[in-house]
Amino acid sequence: MAEWKPRSLLLALCACYALAAPMPAPMGATRREDGSVLVGDILYSSAQWDGLLSKNLDSLEKLWPRENGVVKIPFKISDSKLNGTLLKLGFSAWQSKTCLEFPELTESDTRKEYLNITIQTGCFSGVGYTAGNVTTISIFGDVCGLKGITHEIGHAIGLHHEHSRSDRNDYVIVKMANVEFSSAHNFFTKDTVNFGVPYDYYSIMHYREKGGSASGERVLLAKDARFQDIMGDAP
Ligand SMILES: *[C@@H]1O[C@H](CO)[C@@H](O)[C@H](O)[C@H]1NC(C)=O
Numbered sequence: 295m296a297e298w299k300p301r302s303l304l305l306a307l308c309a310c311y312a313l314a315a316p317m318p319a320p321m322g323a324t325r326r327e328d329g330s331v332l333v334g335d336i337l338y339s340s341a342q343w344d345g346l347l348s349k350n351l352d353s354l355e356k357l358w359p360r361e362n363g364v365v366k367i368p369f370k371i372s373d374s375k376l377n378g379t380l381l382k383l384g385f386s387a388w389q390s391k392t393c394l395e396f397p398e399l400t401e402s403d404t405r406k407e408y409l410n411i412t413i414q415t416g417c418f419s420g421v422g423y424t425a426g427n428v429t430t431i432s433i434f435g436d437v438c439g440l441k442g443i444t445h446e447i448g449h450a451i452g453l454h455h456e457h458s459r460s461d462r463n464d465y466v467i468v469k470m471a472n473v474e475f476s477s478a479h480n481f482f483t484k485d486t487v488n489f490g491v492p493y494d495y496y497s498i499m500h501y502r503e504k505g506g507s508a509s510g511e512r513v514l515l516a517k518d519a520r521f522q523d524i525m526g527d528a529p
């Protein structure tokens with residue numbers, strides 16, 4: 295079933311968060327000046343990265359707090375050149391189907407946890423909530439597109455790639471031989487708890503069949519062939 299399931303999504307919010315993946319330093323990981331590590335489109339703070347390596351990461355800590363049934367995730371645009379129209383469409387994509395809300399941070403709001411929307415070279419995001427710190431999203435001009443922005447917001451709310459789920463080998467065959475060297479980390483499984491939420495080929499957090507391909511050959515083969523052409527197709 296490829297339809298969007300709001301209830302599943304919230305469960306998936308917990309489910310898709312990697313609990314404690316013993317993660318080797320993958321090819322293509324970049325340690326930045328502030329100690330944070332950029333792996334593909336996911337930005338780990340220094341502490342998060344160490345947590346992953348030492349298996350200390352608790353998924354529940356990465357969820358944005360929920361009050362009265364609503365999860366409010368404030369955002370701040372830190373670069374005036376950013377296309378706010380596109381950004382807000384990305385937020386709407388999540389907000390219209392979940393109990394997540396994305397209010398703009400007000401001047402008087404002193405909280406430390408919010409989405410810091412920046413323009414850096416690339417489309418990437420931190421994963422989930424970090425007490426005492428912002429979650430950085432980078433939107434690189436027009437490169438990311440609405441779909442890319444929506445995908446990065448998915449990381450910011452706490453989701454990893456769908457095809458990294460712990461049970462993904464039941465659903466897809468990953469042809470590692472076809473994967474671009476620098477993209478290999480995007481195809482490692484994570485030690486996620488999935489709460490019985492069905493695997494979602496269609497998810498915006500799922501790569502398409504040739505995502506990360508070195509030579510244009512297919513990387514992801516759906517075990518249920520009916521899903522081959524719609525992997526990652528969610529708008
Ligand atoms: C917040 O995150 C930034 C960027 O990853 C990092 O440089 C900084 O040390 C973090 N601050 C705290 C208090 O963890």
Ligand SMILES: *[C@@H]1O[C@H](CO)[C@@H](O)[C@H](O)[C@H]1NC(C)=O
Nearest residue numbers: 376377378379380381436440
């Ligand atoms: C923002 O993006 C939309 C959609 O791509 C586009 O129509 C609009 O012109 C952009 N606005 C600016 C200021 O670039």
Ligand SMILES: *[C@@H]1O[C@H](CO)[C@@H](O)[C@H](O)[C@H]1NC(C)=O
Nearest residue numbers: 372373410411412413428430
């Ligand atoms: C948010 O991003 C801007 C632009 O990159 C940066 O200057 C600022 O320090 C960031 N804020 C925090 C609290 O990290």
